[in-house]
Amino acid sequence: xxxxxxxxxxxxxxxxxxxxxxxxxxxxxxxxxxxxxxxxxxxxxxxxxxxxxxxxxxxxxxxxxxxxxxxxxxxxxxxxxxxxxxxxxxxxxxxxxxxxxxxxxxxxxxxxxxxxxxxxxxxxxxxxxxxxxxxxxxxxxxxxxxxxxxxxxxxxxxxxxxxxxxxxxxxxxxxxxxxxxxxxxxxxxxxxxxxxxxxxxxxxxxxxxxxxxxxxxxxxxxxxxxxxxxxxxxxxxxxxxxxxxxxxxxxxxxxxxxxxxxxxxxxxxxxxxxxxxxxxxxxxxxxxxxxxxxxxxxxxxxxxxxxxxxxxxxxxxxxxxxxxxxxxxxxxxxxxxxxxxxxxxxxxxxxxxxxxxxxxxxxxxxxxxxxxxxxxxx
Amino acid sequence: xxxxxxxxxxxxxxxxxxxxxxxxxxxxxxxxxxxxxxxxxxxxxxxxxxxxxxxxxxxxxxxxxxxxxxxxxxxxxxxxxxxxxxxxxxxxxxxxxxxxxxxxxxxxxxxxxxxxxxxxxxxxxxxxxxxxxxxxxxxxxxxxxxxxxxxxxxxxxxxxxxxxxxxxxxxxxxxxxxxxxxxxxxxxxxxxxxxx
Numbered sequence: 380x381x382x383x384x385x386x387x388x389x390x391x392x393x394x395x396x397x398x399x400x401x402x403x404x405x406x407x408x409x410x411x412x413x414x415x416x417x418x419x420x421x422x423x424x425x426x427x428x429x430x431x432x433x434x435x436x437x438x439x440x441x442x443x444x445x446x447x448x449x450x451x452x453x454x455x456x457x458x459x460x461x462x463x464x465x466x467x468x469x470x471x472x473x474x475x476x477x478x479x480x481x482x483x484x485x486x487x488x489x490x491x492x493x494x495x496x497x498x499x500x501x502x503x504x505x506x507x508x509x510x511x512x513x514x515x516x517x518x519x520x521x522x523x524x525x526x527x528x529x530x531x532x533x534x535x536x537x538x539x540x541x542x543x544x545x546x547x548x549x550x551x552x553x554x555x556x557x558x559x560x561x562x563x564x565x566x567x568x569x570x571x572x573x574x575x576x577x578x579x580x581x582x583x584x585x586x587x588x589x590x591x592x593x594x595x596x597x598x599x600x601x602x603x604x605x606x607x608x609x610x611x612x613x614x615x616x617x618x619x620x621x622x623x624x625x626x627x628x629x630x631x632x633x634x635x636x637x638x639x640x641x642x643x644x645x646x647x648x649x650x651x652x653x654x655x656x657x658x659x660x661x662x663x664x665x666x667x668x669x670x671x672x673x674x675x676x677x678x679x680x681x682x683x684x685x686x687x688x689x690x691x692x693x694x695x696x697x698x699x700x701x702x703x704x705x706x707x708x709x710x711x712x713x714x715x716x717x718x719x720x721x722x723x724x725x726x727x728x729x730x731x732x733x734x735x736x737x738x739x740x741x742x743x744x745x746x747x748x749x750x751x752x753x754x755x756x757x
Numbered sequence: 758x759x760x761x762x763x764x765x766x767x768x769x770x771x772x773x774x775x776x777x778x779x780x781x782x783x784x785x786x787x788x789x790x791x792x793x794x795x796x797x798x799x800x801x802x803x804x805x806x807x808x809x810x811x812x813x814x815x816x817x818x819x820x821x822x823x824x825x826x827x828x829x830x831x832x833x834x835x836x837x838x839x840x841x842x843x844x845x846x847x848x849x850x851x852x853x854x855x856x857x858x859x860x861x862x863x864x865x866x867x868x869x870x871x872x873x874x875x876x877x878x879x880x881x882x883x884x885x886x887x888x889x890x891x892x893x894x895x896x897x898x899x900x901x902x903x904x905x906x907x908x909x910x911x912x913x914x915x916x917x918x919x920x921x922x923x924x925x926x927x928x929x930x931x932x933x934x935x936x937x938x939x940x941x942x943x944x945x946x947x948x949x950x951x952x953x
Binding site: 390391394395397399402403405408410411413414471472474664 | 819
């Protein structure tokens with residue numbers, strides 16, 4: 380009697396489970412048969428590289444498995460729109476998941492989101508040559524330093540024997556492994572703050588973003604000695620090879636590329652010959668960092684000028700430097716201090732709001748749009 | 758007990774007199790939203806027809822199993838699982854065989870899973886005690902009926918685009934009124950043949 384009651388209790392879930400299992404098996408069999416595209420070839424930049432691959436997987440993944448890393452912040456979920464690739468072969472019209480990230484010119488130019496299109500035939504694609512230089516490094520965290528209450532300096536040692544070749548201003552993708560409720564590895568982009576001459580290390584300045592997957596991981600879980608994946612270098616924010624005066628503006632962790640740039644200029648000696656103004660904006664003294672180092676540069680090099688500006692200095696800060704929004708301070712210095720008879724170039728790194736406001740100020744001082752270079756946090 | 762009806766009459770009855778859309782009002786949401794565009798209507802009609810025919814057949818077999826085990830009360834959940842799986846497979850197959858069709862159907866292909874006409878036909882099949890062949894024919898006929906209705910509605914809506922519709926009735930309003938007229942027209946067939 381009792382056994383039959385147990386059977387009665389289990390028969391319903393078992394039946395549903397059984398039916399689902401049969402259907403699941405049917406789906407996998409169909410998938411194996413239908414989505415088997417066999418061995419295919421991807422031709423990159425008309426013959427520069429040819430990859431022999433197994434078809435059926437998304438292009439982004441297929442390329443990454445073969446050592447070609449297209450920038451992607453969301454890891455292939457189609458939410459960041461970074462993994463754009465020009466696909467010369469006709470692979471059908473743009474998908475609804477692609478169109479929000481592409482403008483008219485890109486659509487006409489066959490630019491696709493590589494995470495959304497599957498490799499189903501031999502493909503011919505075009506990518507910037509610089510992406511051939513991009514590699515994935517299994518780095519080790521050598522040091523973590525608290526710069527402010529919400530910014531950490533993370534120093535990563537690249538694996539033994541590997542070196543990275545990058546231009547200051549470029550960024551790398553830092554991968555947080557799955558943790559807590561985050562089930563998949565997540566990559567986010569951060570500018571390198573180390574100098575390119577330090578080829579066996581990468582340094583990032585990572586500010587805690589409330590709710591941010593990777594920044595929360597870095598601030599709450601990451602420890603020294605831990606292994607971490609870094610992919611790079613990416614990006615085209617760099618110092619132009621001219622003699623123009625550099626007007627640099629940074630906010631918060633936007634300091635990163637400038638640390639790299641100034642250290643590189645010290646290495647090359649350019650810091651002695653080129654006029655540089657560096658404006659660093661923060662709210663209170665608690666948000667400032669690297670002050671001693673930058674003030675030293677200011678004192679040591681005649682042509683390097685450092686201006687820190689606090690928008691809300693607290694009484695206990697005893698602040699005697701520039702006060703006000705970074706845009707106001709920038710406007711004041713451009714009016715009074717900066718020699719505007721020389722050609723100027725703008726370099727900006729920070730939040731989109733700050734960047735747009737600073738660009739508006741620069742335009743007022745007749746800095747043309749094509750002379751303003753920026754790295755916007757996304 | 759339901760009188761036994763030949764598959765042949767059932768086929769025509771399910772298209773015209775008991776049209777799944779216009780007599781039973783099932784599958785209305787995609788009917789109203791997709792009928793804006795004739796090309797998508799055509800593709801969706803084809804997909805619904807294929808899914809209906811296949812799932813009604815499979816669900817008939819599954820229902821026999823459930824009846825044997827005394828688990829008929831599980832039919833809703835099992836029918837939905839079968840429908841979801843069939844749509845998944847169909848999606849992969851269409852993608853492989855005909856990319857243009859796959860592209861034109863887009864998101865509406867996976868959405869067939871939640872089209873109530875599909876589940877409705879499986880449930881009608883159950884309460885009316887259809888045999889296997891009756892079920893398949895009923896599924897096919899209902900699908901063709903759905904296809905016919907959405908094509909007709911999209912054609913009418915194309916004309917309506919140029920008609921002087923009062924502002925307050927534009928869009929869904931006039932579409933619902935149109936569907937009402939269509940349903941009345943289809944009611945004209947109902948005297949010929951009844952399936953219940």
